[in-house]
């Protein structure tokens with residue numbers, strides 16, 4: 001029977017592309033991947049096909065790609081992890097030399113890491129892996145002529161095992177085809193300059209970034225503490241295990257989810273764990289989670305031994321575009337938001353976009369508030385991109401997700417690069433936060449940060465308008481765009497006295513002087529000092545429910 005020399009099937013992350021390319025080079029032939037064929041035909045990434053047209057449509061495209069490839073490709077072929085779910089696709093493989101590349105769950109968790117393009121594995125990888133394999137193992141076995149285990153084997157060893165199992169003839173390596181290691185797109189690297197005596201660092205945005213951790217941790221560290229929220233317990237443990245496997249004395253410290261982590265009690269719990277582990281100044285903290293987690297991780301790093309290195313691995317939109325970048329770390333007190341903290345920049349920030357796939361939609365949307373903030377204060381293209389399809393902007397599968405995140409990070413990176421300690425320019429990042437933080441305190445930190453900031457931005461826009469600075473169209477645009485992604489615009493009218501009181505401890509206040517960031521125009525933020533109380537009240541009237 002003519003057709004491919006070898007067809008590789010197996011679960012995501014097993015290394016089909018790496019092994020497939022290597023094998024093709026060893027056999028002197030070419031490599032083809034039906035996932036890539038589907039993406040080319042559809043003109044968009046697989047995640048988007050799933051989102052826009054659904055799995056059934058994707059499987060139909062995949063079936064067509066497999067039909068064409070088994071008929072027209074004579075080299076090494078690999079299929080997507082779920083291809084065998086389709087009965088007709090399985091039938092197409094009959095009679096062909098199909099190899100099932102298998103791996104056990106521990107290997108899968110190690111390789112999959114945070115779940116690069118494997119969103120479901122991000123939160124509870126072991127359980128979800130077992131469930132996935134229970135549903136698929138017998139299908140891989142059904143189509144396969146042979147099974148090759150990949151556990152504890154290098155890609156070269158796996159390729160050799162396939163050659164041996166199928167008794168394949170080795171040929172001259174095809175020109176230009178060589179082993180490339182895991183196929184992956186290079187991440188975007190955004191530089192944050194050192195300022196106020198701090199070191200420069202990079203924010204990486206992309207997929208499969210956890211491999212960068214050891215390099216960032218460096219050779220001098222003996223111990224690493226991985227701080228993660230309860231929601232990412234399995235991920236935290238997988239990362240800890242991975243670092244332990246690489247020779248670090250690695251501990252995981254689980255924090256409560258969300259704002260409950262930002263307390264002095266939680267910080268004290270972390271200090272105790274570090275003390276008991278003998279954490280020294282050359283050891284490193286890794287914060288994996290949303291903004292609440294990285295705020296605490298950074299604060300613990302800033303305060304332990306008066307400062308140890310830390311790395312941020314944000315797993316929420318808000319964490320990526322804002323909290324993990326810029327070195328503001330801290331915790332809340334009963335008196336106000338982020339009242340205790342330090343400026344302590346990370347040694348690096350790894351934004352693995354796959355982590356966003358498991359984020360609940362309300363947390364995703366909360367992060368949109370900070371993206372929209374970046375749009376209003378500095379980069380209006382952000383607003384245009386969201387307005388082009390607000391519904392899509394609410395999900396990680398949206399067409400502009402990576403661009404929105406990267407643009408927002410660039411805004412923040414540029415500001416903090418020149419003013420780490422908020423002695424001037426950095427205050428613009430606080431747009432919408434004066435009232436926003438007051439609302440969060442009023443709600444005893446049970447509200448999502450982005451929801452409070454959304455109302456705070458509408459308030460700031462009204463303040464700008466009433467102060468005669470901002471034009472009507474830009475002020476109105478705040479409501480339209482925030483509402484379009486599902487963020488709130490109003491708060492309880494009877495709470496003004498309490499909110500006013502809360503705002504007095506805002507970090508921008510000077511003595512009795514309240515200070516707000518307002519806009520003179522789109523992309524032109526400025527400080528409004530000591531506005532007339534009647535103007536403040538009138539602006540609040542515009543956001544009162």
Ligand SMILES: NC(=O)c1ccc[n+]([C@@H]2O[C@H](COP(=O)([O-])OP(=O)(O)OC[C@H]3O[C@@H](n4cnc5c(N)ncnc54)[C@H](O)[C@@H]3O)[C@@H](O)[C@H]2O)c1
Nearest residue numbers: 229231257258290291292315316318322323328355358359
């Ligand atoms: N330091 C700064 O410059 C800065 C900037 C902006 C905001 N912040 C702070 O960030 C915090 C808000 O951050 P946030 O919006 O990321 O919220 P968060 O950290 O509270 O996370 C939201 C929820 O999602 C869970 N979670 C995180 N990643 C997940 C994932 N990938 N999948 C599933 N669940 C996941 C968390 O455990 C939590 O329950 C606030 O405390 C705010 O003050 C700090």
Ligand SMILES: O=C(O)C(=O)C[C@@H](O)[C@H](O)[C@H](O)COP(=O)(O)O
Nearest residue numbers: 322326328337338426429430433507
């Ligand atoms: O990085 C900054 O500076 C900001 O103001 C970003 C804000 O989005 C963020 O919420 C920050 O934590 C607020 O800082 P605070 O000093 O007002 O607590």
